[in-house]
Every structure is written in structure tokens, then in C-alpha cells.
Amino acid sequence: MARATGAKPAGSVTSHDIARLAQVSQATVSRVLRDDPKVRPATRERVLKVLAETRYEPNAAARAFRAGRADSIGVVVARLSYQLYPAMLEAIGAQLARLGRRMIVWDSDHGGDAPAIRALRQGVVDGVILTAATSESEFLREVPAEGSAVVLLNRIVADYASDQVSSDNLDGGRRVAEYLVACGRKRIALIGGIPRASTIRDREQGFRKALDRLGVGLPPHYYFRSENFTHASGEQAVTRLMELASPPDAIFCVNDVLAMGAMDGARGRGARVPDDLWIVGYDDIEIASWGAYDLTTVRQPMEQMVGQAIDLLLARIDAREAPVTHKCLANELVIRGSTGRQSPPAAAAPKKARR
């Protein structure tokens, strides 16, 4: 009675068609497709031949429906225009492709994590990698932590019971502070941002604490909080800082684009980098190594972070109730021309000192 009306994908050959053509049952076709060993070679050949001839492709919806999984992973990134995210996506996509999974991407600028969480609950994706939460609390109420296949990448939310992977941003901030002080910088400034994200908060905090510990400190007028994390913000911030009676001789920017903005802004006002002003960024995006900026920055072990995030996510999909893991990887200070390519004097920054 009921007629199907749904349009099917173009080449609508089903496993039943294959079965008929190969003179076997649909079950056997399914077995061949799933590489079940219990099929006689001759039969397998016959089926494979028909499969090839008909250019059969299994219906993904039916398969997902039956199997209860989509073989897709969702990824939420912040602003795609910030180079770190494309790099991250590229790594995630490559690794997922190798594992036979697809990648559905959302930009958190357009709706935050909600669409991704929704997709997770609908089974569109088997798991979600959240690399940014517009507002941390917003998605907390969306996802009951109950064994959800969610992993936070490059973002820590302490009171949220999901797997989390990040690099040690506190330590990254510390490294920069110790480096600048060890190299004799006297007037050190910080261009930060609205601390929506833990990463930014930690970078700033690690930096400040290290400065305090080293007896340098960060006077309020050497701190500029940018509205967003754009090049224009960096320019604006550096302009303010350079207008001070005693302008800084080194600036740490909590990400590379801010740093590049600061550098362009400083140069635009006639300052020379690094002769008059040192600038340090964070993330080591691709451009940072280009001649025009040649930016000293902190590099996060992106490939490993992505690898661990994916491992954790896939493990959780198989075992929802396993205890959650928080990974925190070490990162690396990359010294380039924006700080005169100058290495810190040996033993100046004792590695053991933390916090």
C-alpha cells in the first residue's frame, strides 16, 4: 500500500539487485561486501564481478541506520580565518581519512557548538571534536557529560567530564616570560584578549606569574586586552603601548596574528623589530616563519594533539563509560628574528621552575 517516495541516489542499485544478477541471496552479497570469510571463493568472485559491473555502492543511509553508526566525526573550529584552525583541520582530516572516517565541519562563529552537539545526538556523527567553545557554559548545558563522545581539543574546561587534549599553555606563557627576562628585556608588555577560552587565560597567567616570580612584574599599563584576536587589534594595541612615556622593549602577544598586527603597527610608526622592540607570538602558524615577520613564537605539537584527540574519541565511541582522560602536551619556544634570533644565556631559565 504505502509507496516509497524518497528520491534515491542516482545509481540506485541495491544489494538485492546484485544478488539477483549473481544468482545468490542478498545475505551473501552482504557477506562479500563485509569481507566475511565464510564465502566460497567462486561465489565471491561471481558477486565481485557483478559488483564491479554495476558500479554498485552501498546505500550509506541504510547502512548507517542498520549499523547504528555514521562513520563520520564532527569538528567544531573557531574562526577558520585564523590559520591555526585550517592547519588543525588538515591534520584531523588526514588522520580521519586514514581511519576511514569522514569529517563534518562547523564554524563556531555560526551557532557555537550547538549544531555539532545536535548532530551528535541525532547520530549524524559518531563523535565530536570541539576545538572551541564560544562560551564554555553554553555547551555544558547542551551536552550531558554522560559518556558522550566528545573530546575537547586545545581547550580545557576543568569541571566538564569529557576527554580533553591541549598543550600546556601555562608553561608556554612561562617560557616566553623567562626567555625575555633572560635576554635582558626590561620593559615587557602583554597583548592579551578577552579570556573566553582557557588557552588564552592560561597563556596570560603563565606569563604573568613567571614575570612576578622573576621580580619583573607586569604593570597595568603594559597590558592591553584586545577585543578579538585580529591583526587590526594587534595594531591598535601596539599603537597604544608605543604612545606611553616609556614604551615597552618587548611584547608578548597571545597569538601570532595579534603579534603580526603589533609588528606591522610598530613598523608603521617607525619602530624597528627587533632593534627597538621585540615581539613574541603564540601558535607558530605557517606565516610566522616567513621573512616579513620571522616571528619568535610558541609551537604546539599539533599533529600529536590531533592524534591523541582522535584516539581518545574513537576509544570513547567504543567504550562510553571509561574514565575520562586529560592530556596536556609540552610545547616549544621557536626563536626567530623578531627577537633578534637571540638564544637565552645558558642556565638563565632553570627548567625546573614552574608556576
Added chain:
Amino acid sequence: MARATGAKPAGSVTSHDIARLAQVSQATVSRVLRDDPKVRPATRERVLKVLAETRYEPNAAARAFRAGRADSIGVVVARLSYQLYPAMLEAIGAQLARLGRRMIVWDSDHGGDAPAIRALRQGVVDGVILTAATSESEFLREVPAEGSAVVLLNRIVADYASDQVSSDNLDGGRRVAEYLVACGRKRIALIGGIPRASTIRDREQGFRKALDRLGVGLPPHYYFRSENFTHASGEQAVTRLMELASPPDAIFCVNDVLAMGAMDGARGRGARVPDDLWIVGYDDIEIASWGAYDLTTVRQPMEQMVGQAIDLLLARIDAREAPVTHKCLANELVIRGSTGRQSPPAAAAPKKARR
């Protein structure tokens, strides 16, 4: 007899459960979900209440299975590390989100278009936007042109019967040539690339033809073919060009990253841009406007191109057999500091002259 084994998404509430709780039939629940007007307000309320209480989410696989569409669109981009592509993805993602579609992303570096085409044939996605074909012929044999829901964005394959959207790369190249000549540049060079993609070919060809027509021409030693389209290639290319007995006084690079590499390379060898050398890029990626480069370049109407591509794709999904469309949008020369911010003398480049 047969037992279902597939793991279901966490909150496995079905429309049948809702029906039972709301004392209606499953069909009515479905009607409420699909906003069917033929439901009495009171009934609708009752169902909606239960839906909210149970935090029900429809099973996407079942829905896709039944409806015959996935509500997802596939996008193949070339290298995510080239800033044009994240920008494009951002635009595509935003527009698709507005239309209630998801975006599955593949990087053509890892498998070309094949995975996307496969996904299309399996019904994982309803349509595919191809922004790059590793090899044009490779995917031609994969997709029978038969009303496939495929649109080429920023890529033209003349003999392939699919919808295609691009900007006029021939004209872009022409504009640059005419601009440089009109501004009195005498020794004009070109940094191109391996012409796998029509875009690159057209930019080069438009440029060359215009130079020829203007009686300037492009001598072979002023042409450098880069292996890939990276910053390093640009540096390498400019180094070669500057080693010439008579180095160029202007270089057109077929994309911005090449141009930035060329600029950094030139500066590294002591040349001043624009005083000694003009440099022009193509694409107007975000960095191009930053102080360090301030690059004159050709801007493509990205938002419109994306909009048109999506429109064409969605239209085709509904009408597979409609005649194919090729759209070619005009682009714009953005003059910045890398060419001294110098406008062409009026009437120097007659707009009508083409080819």
C-alpha cells in the same frame, strides 16, 4: 527472530516512544516534527511537551534512509594551508548552515576527489562542491556526468558536463598586465606554476596575451614555473629572476603566497618593494592587506561565487536533468603598496579591450 545489534546513539528515544507518552500515533508525532498543518493545536502541544521533556532527537540515519537525502553537502578543497580555501570553506559553511545543510570536507591532497565522489554515490552527501581536482582527468572518469549533483567552484573543465562557477581568470591576468604596462613598467616577469588547474593556466594566458597585445611581451627568461605554489617557491623564483643581467622591475605571481614569497625573497636580497620592484599577486587572501606585504592583487568575488555554486548545486539536486550552467564572475584589481599604490593613468587601459 533477528536481533538488532547496532549500537544506537546515546539518547535512544524513538518517535514511537514519544507517541506512547503523548497518547498519539507515531504518525502524528512525525507530523508534528515535520510541521504538518493538519494537526490540532492541542495535540501538537501535547506532543511538543513530550518532545521537550524527553529531549528527543530524530534518528538521522533513519530519516536520511527514509527521505532519500542526507542534508549534507560535500566540499573538496585543495590545500587547506592556502588561505583562500579556509576563506572559501568559511563562506560555504556559513551559507550551508543557513540552509540547514551540513558540510563534509575533504582535502584533495589526501585522495583527490575520489572519496567525495564515492560519498556522493553512496548518498552520504546530496551533492558535492569541487574546488580543486588534483588531476582533471582523474575525476572525470569517476563521475559519469549524468545529472550528477556536482558543481565545480573556481575551476573550469570545459568538456565536463557539470555546473561550474569561477571568476574570469583570463581577465584577471589581463588586468594585471594592462595595469603594469600603463604604469610604465618595462621589464615585466611572471611567476607561474604547473598548469594542472585551469585557473592558473588562464591567469598566465590572460597575462601573456595582454602583454603581447600591448607590444611588451614576456621573454622566456622572465617566466618562472614554480613546482608548487608555496612561499618557498616564490622566494626561489624571485632569486632566479634577480640574478638575471637585467632583472625585472615588476613581477606578477599567479597567487598571493607566491607573491609574498617573492617579496620576502626580494627584500632578503636587498631589493626594495615597490621602489626597485613591483609585485602583484592573485586572490587577495587576508594577509595581503597586512602592512608587511600590502600586496596589490586580484580579488575574486568569493561570497558571490560561493552563493552561486550553492544555488546551482541545490537546484541540481532537485532537478538532475536541467541543462548545466557555467558562471564566470568578474573580479577586481586591488591596488596596494607593493606597486606603490599607484593607479593607472586614466584611459590607459581601455576597458573594452579583451583577449
Added chain:
DNA sequence: ACGACGAATGTATACGTAGTCATCATGCCG
């Protein structure tokens, strides 16, 4: 007030796949 018509709701079904179980074929050993 009764019939009739339309609105609202219920019933039943198919979509394509991957399983379970049943059945059939084959080969081996007693």
C-alpha cells in the same frame, strides 16, 4: 436533528542493510 463533508488521527508499510537462524551441500571418518 441528521447527514455529509472535511479535518484530524490512526494503521500499515517500505526503504536497504546486516544480522540470526535454518537449511543445504560437502567432505571426512568410522
Added chain:
DNA sequence: CGGCATGATGACTACGTATACATTCGTCGT
């Protein structure tokens, strides 16, 4: 040579949804 174990295959079913069709309910007109 027969029976049994093992391997190969077939028959059948459920998954959750959206719809066609059937049925019931409410309302309006005469």
C-alpha cells in the same frame, strides 16, 4: 557406505521514519 561435522548459503527480520490510505471525529448546513 552412512552419518556427522563443518562450511556455505538462503530465508527472514528489525532498525526508525515518513507517507498513503483508512478511519474516526467534529462541525456545519439544511
